[in-house]
Amino acid sequence: MSFLSRGSRPLLRLPSSKPAICAECRRRTFLSIAPFQSGHNKWSKIKHEKAAADAKKNVQRSFFTKHITLYSKLYGANPDDNPALATILATAKKAGVPKTTIEAAIARGQGRSSEGAVLDNLTFEAIVAPSVAVIIEVETDSKLRALQDLNVIIKRAKGATSTTKFLFSRVGRVVFEKEESTTSEDQEVVDLDRIMDDAIEAGAEDLENDDEGNIVVWTQPTQTTQVCRAIGEKFGLRAQSSDIVWAPNEDTKVAVDSSQDLNNFIEMLTHLRTYPDVQAVYTNIDKGDMTDEEWESIVEAQGAK
Structure with missing residues (x-):
């Protein structure tokens, strides 16, 4: 194996059965790396899953706000005097419904916004x-x-x-x-x-x-x-x-x-x-x-x- 010169760039001579290759070009070939995939398919899947989760959360919050508003309207805004409201409030809090959403639903049941304005x-x-x-x-x-x-x-x-x-x-x-x-003998389903x-x-x-x-x-x-x-x-x-x-x-x-x-x-x-x-x-x-x-x-x- 020997080197020839073409101007300032050396050529690498391989065995006589193969043509001469530029040493610099050969070095670039070994160092080249295939481009990475953009990953857009994965991101699309993440966005789809997030949208589905958000939709499910919105449905759940709608369920709680509807019932909180209803029980506030029917039986009053004080959960101490309103067992139905107290129960739904406890369940809503466990489900992670924000405090501001709960307060707004209670106020709406009384015909007012969370700031006290008449609706x-x-x-x-x-x-x-x-x-x-x-x-x-x-x-x-x-x-x-x-x-x-x-x-x-x-x-x-x-x-x-x-x-x-x-x-x-x-x-x-x-x-x-x-x-x-119910299995109770003295109580039947309504x-x-x-x-x-x-x-x-x-x-x-x-x-x-x-x-x-x-x-x-x-x-x-x-x-x-x-x-x-x-x-x-x-x-x-x-x-x-x-x-x-x-x-x-x-x-x-x-x-x-x-x-x-x-x-x-x-x-x-x-x-x-x-x-x-x-x-x-x-x-x-x-x-x-x-x-x-x-x-x-x-x-x-x-x-x-």
């Missing part, structure tokens, strides 16, 4: 593609801000403000949590038959069980709170919700067939549900040809806060 009620109506009617119940300390924010959410879903109340009926609805079966007479006497117009076995009592709007207290206190039932709701008239329900429209609709409902001032969202959407999974997404996203 105003607002009903926002809209039509969203492909012609689904939407009613949004809002409690806010700034109507102007709430209207601006809701307009943005509706427009993103290709919707527009429009009168829709005539497509719905106003009714009272109280949902009592399903009682677990069901529809046991509470029916007392519920009707208190002002109920209809009773049923939902898909989870909870007891649902329908009544006139003005009788909602009275029925909730009377039945809950007499039979020791825990109220899951007590609302005056907008129920869509059967002949006005609309099906959503386009998958893109359905995705936009679910995204809109999710944004509305997590908006702090929104208390409930009602629509006249019909299941139509949706799969059970798609319909469950609608029901979950539309759930009152």
Whole structure:
């Protein structure tokens, strides 16, 4: 093996069967390293998992704020005098719900913001593609801000403000949590038959069980709170919700067939549900040809806060 010279750069001569190679080029070849992958796939996965975790956390907080507000409204803001409120507060704290969120929910049950300002009620109506009617119940300390924010959410879903109340009926609805079966001989599970007479006497117009076995009592709007207290206190039932709701008239329900429209609709409902001032969202959407999974997404996203 020998070196030749070409100007100032030496050439490395290999055995005669191979051509001469620049020594400097050969040295660079040995030192070269393949470029690293950017890792964007891993980051995408992390972002997806974080988004899913955040969505789950928002749903959980919505559940707690809804119940804290309800029990504060029904039985008072002092947990020492309100066992139902004390129980849900303890559970919310264990779940990591922030103190500010809890305090705001208690105050909202008393009709005030966390700063003590009186809250105003607002009903926002809209039509969203492909012609689904939407009613949004809002409690806010700034109507102007709430209207601006809701307009943005509706427009993103290709919707527009429009009168829709005539497509719905106003009714009272109280949902009592399903009682677990008991082995005690002197205590039986509270069901529809046991509470029916007392519920009707208190002002109920209809009773049923939902898909989870909870007891649902329908009544006139003005009788909602009275029925909730009377039945809950007499039979020791825990109220899951007590609302005056907008129920869509059967002949006005609309099906959503386009998958893109359905995705936009679910995204809109999710944004509305997590908006702090929104208390409930009602629509006249019909299941139509949706799969059970798609319909469950609608029901979950539309759930009152």
